[in-house]
Amino acid sequence: MTNENVCILLPTLNEEATIGQVIRDFRSEGFDNILVIDGNSKDGTREIAAAEGARVVIQTGKGKGQAIKQAFDLIVEDYVVMADGDGTNLAKDVHAVLGPVLAGEADHVMGNRLVDYEKGAFTRLNLIGNKIINKMFGLAYGVWLEDILTGYRAFNRKAIRSFELKKSGFEVESEITIESVKKDLNIIEVPTTYLARHSEGATKLSPLRDGLKIGSTIYKMARLHNPMFYFGIIGGLFIICGLLVGTFVVMQWFQGVTRIPMTILTTLLIIAGFQMFVFGMLSDLVVSLHRENMRLLRKINEEKND
Ligand SMILES: Nc1nc2c(ncn2[C@@H]2O[C@H](COP(=O)(O)OP(=O)(O)OP(=O)(O)O)[C@@H](O)[C@H]2O)c(=O)[nH]1
Ligand SMILES: [Mg+2]
Known part of the structure; x- marks a missing residue:
């Protein structure tokens, strides 16, 4: 098997400061099949991504969730690695994230950001919010994962075909994790390094508003599971x-x-x-x-x- 059968999926919204380097890093790890799903960036993200050899698709709707859903429908490869375009995930961790899926040991691998994160990668509020949400998830779904909101993940085809995603925003990570538990997929968490955002790139996440939306998604979706x-x-x-x-x-x-x-x-x-x-x-x-x-x-x- 060559890495052509692995699609590296990068959602982006105004990430011109980092997207070029992120694509080069994945390519130097041996992955040339890169799909950038862009949320109508107002900067040079799309041009840079295309110049670095990625396939660029503009999302039809709004929000990271809508982008991921659209990308999953487009992808024909057997394996998908999803990572952020803001350079916070290390491309060299791709082997650890993808390995268990390729070996058939997991349908869905999640890159745990909470074991090794750079100073400044999480604000205090984000760290507390993440920890509360992880505990709430464990209580609601009976599966005690350490980092359910990570954006660095690998899937096989069975996983992405089984997901029924409805949320359009930053609830997508929780929704994907919940779907994986509901559909009895084999989930494995692996440690990854999480870096701080590039000084020129702005976060798209609003900790309070998105945190509440994520919490409410986990709670509401628990009605049909627990x-x-x-x-x-x-x-x-x-x-x-x-x-x-x-x-x-x-x-x-x-x-x-x-x-x-x-x-x-x-x-x-x-x-x-x-x-x-x-x-x-x-x-x-x-x-x-x-x-x-x-x-x-x-x-x-x-x-x-x-
Ligand atoms: N296509 C698309 N991508 C998005 C959208 N919102 C965010 N993204 C991308 O999704 C990735 C994660 O978004 P971030 O803003 O970094 O959110 P985060 O990683 O949870 O938060 P930080 O810790 O602040 O980086 C980044 O590559 C964003 O550019 C969107 O509406 N559409
Ligand atoms: Mg980020």
Whole structure:
């Protein structure tokens, strides 16, 4: 097998400061098949990429997610490596990231940025946000990965064909990871080096806005994978509110004041909370049965294709 069967996918938006070097680095590692999916950059990104020998496609919509989805539909190669165009991923790590996919040990390899990162590569807010999101992901999906938001990944064809991506922005990394867990793909994390952004390139990520969007995507998508987590949180909130109001009612009662409407509210909140848990349990049953059926269907499909 030659590296022609590996497509290096680089999403870019105004990355003229780094894209040329990134492409040269991947080429010097032996990868010439490079696809740059560009979000209508207003600088010289596309011209530089084309001059360095990459195939350049302009995305039809907006956002990194839309770009990746469009690129996955275009790619015909058996293997894909996705990396950022801002020079924060090291091209020489490509062998570590791609290796397990080529060896058939994984369908999806994720380059963990949190083991070895340059000073300044993450702001304090980004680092805390990443850690919270990784823990939340573990709780919701039962798979404890160390860096679910990494942009450095490798996939085989089976993986990219199985993804059903709907999000258009920076939720794409979480969505790809969730899809991989849902579709029972073999996921491996490998350590990679993460560098700080080039001083002339600006980040496209807004930590608070995108962080909240990512958190909400992980939470909402958990409804169909771990409903107990989804409904449990809502139920827990109802019960906490019920207990707070209830405590107030009891305190007032000790002082000789009886608060009938608040007592009713307490009961309603607590009953509604418990009902959410019951919803969660029932949905869990439905989802588990569905998962079994999907596994069986995938197995039949794989056997048919063999
Ligand atoms: N095609 C396309 N690429 C995008 C878009 N937004 C960001 N990118 C690219 O996606 C990669 C990751 O975006 P960054 O802004 O670096 O986000 P990040 O790596 O999470 O954040 P930093 O840590 O600040 O670098 C970069 O190569 C961007 O140029 C978009 O809307 N369309
Ligand atoms: Mg970046």
